[in-house]
Amino acid sequence: MSKLFSKSLNGVKVKHCKNTMEQETVVMPVPDKVVIPMKQHMGKECDPTVKLTDLVKVGQLIGDTTAFIGAPIHSSVSGKVVAIDEFISPSGEKNKAVVIETDKLQEMDESIAPPVVTNHQEFVAAIRASGLVGLGGAGFPTHVKLAPKNLDEVDTLIINAAECEPYITADYRTMMEETEAVVEGLSLVRKYLNLKQVIIGIEDNKPKAIETMQQAVSSMEGVSVATLKSQYPQGGEKVLIYETTGRVVPEGKLPSDVGCIVMNVSTVAFIAGYMKTGVPLIQKRLTVDGGAVAEPKNVLVPIGTAFGDVLEFCGGFKSEPKKVIMGGPMMGIAIYDMKFPVLKNNNAILAFTEAEAAPPVETPCIRCARCVNACPFDLMPAAIEKAFKAGNVEALKGLKVNLCMECGCCSYVCPAKRNLVATNRLAKKLVMESNKK
Ligand code: SF4
Ligand code: SF4
Helix, strand or coil: CCCCCCCCCCCECCCCCCCCCCCCCEECCCCCEEEEECCCCCCCCCEECCCCCCEECECCEEEECCCCCCCCEECCCCEEEEEEEEEECCCCCEEEEEEEEECCCCCECCCCCCCCCCCHHHHHHHHHHHCCECCCCCCCEHHHHCCCCCHHHCCEEEEECCCCCCCCCHHHHHHHHCHHHHHHHHHHHHHHHCCCEEEEEEECCCHHHHHHHHHHHCCCCCEEEEEECCCECCCCHHHHHHHHHCCCCCCCCCHHHHCEEEEEHHHHHHHHHHHHHCCCCCEEEEEEECCCECCCEEEEEECCCEHHHHHHHCCCECCCCCEEEECCCCCCEECCCCCCECCCCCCEEEEECHHHHCCCCCCCCCCCCHHHHHCCCCCCHHHHHHHHHCCCHHHHHHCCHHHCCCCCHHHHHCCCCCCHHHHHHHHHHHHHHHHHC
């Protein structure tokens, strides 16, 4: 096994570019149309529960699955279902999407009411019904995370408020604008899961958020704020667990195996609102930024709104964008079609100019080992690249490519500008395919 956190976090120093930090979130008007994919989470795709020409209301269930790992989907608007189309995700996966023409009335579904929750089981069921998934980017269904098999061995809730990706400030705005909801949400999780302590991890480049959260929890026993070094990828789940508790998640194990549950700060804030109102997950706060965007800001957007509509709301482009990304510059995915919709786990839209997005020219590896030193898991990206090129699956397994969290630190530091993270993604797929045989 690689050394896995035998020392403090490797990672890299990245430029923060948190340009929208002090801008209050602006609510975006309802667009003419939304496209709501039936899979916005890890796990099984939902089946549409509506059909063509149905009239729908805000918060109405429009897709569901019986699979435990999956999350129901709700309408973010009121209007009429005008299509149930094929939707191709950025990773090339084909799923269905419900297309709704909005009536702009935003009539709420009559069934919406605060859930009645008195115990852990009812809490988990309520969270499932809300359609909540990890809002920090991974999209893992939250009810699954809240129901670990070894719950009695879990004692710590870690709130991921690191927001270590450059540009993104959506979680920061949640802490500043919804401080009470963050505290209520983490208290609810702690109460229903019977957890001893809560640690809120925030990078030291957000002093105001650290101060705000410290004040908010100052009278709460067992709740603390951990100030983390601004070092990417501080918000990686295993990294955060180590940096806040000193616990190491062994290979092939889950955070709950070391007594921890990690939740994003916006995810717990949502829980507080949902438990009061019963309004499911239908909108998303996201950061819109990058050199090509005329008016960068944080916006609250109905899920399913096209990227193009969001960008237009932000003043459009001030110069021709070369690259538009869903998520941050380190782990985000390039989007080629501005009709692509905002998803539950989408926390940023970044549009970069030609100069910002110019692809680096790759040169041969000079065996400097900077990629190894930068990797939070002490992997050997240069060796992985070599094994992948040779199609050597056994070597890739030996090099533990499956542990790669695709953080991009290796590519970032490589003086030869090798696109190591892209190779790692392909290498992981190769190993996965070979394991299926
Ligand atoms: S992308 Fe993978 S190999 Fe590269 S630094 Fe991150 S975890 Fe390590
Ligand atoms: S950082 Fe780049 S040049 Fe250096 S060893 Fe890794 S792949 Fe080779």
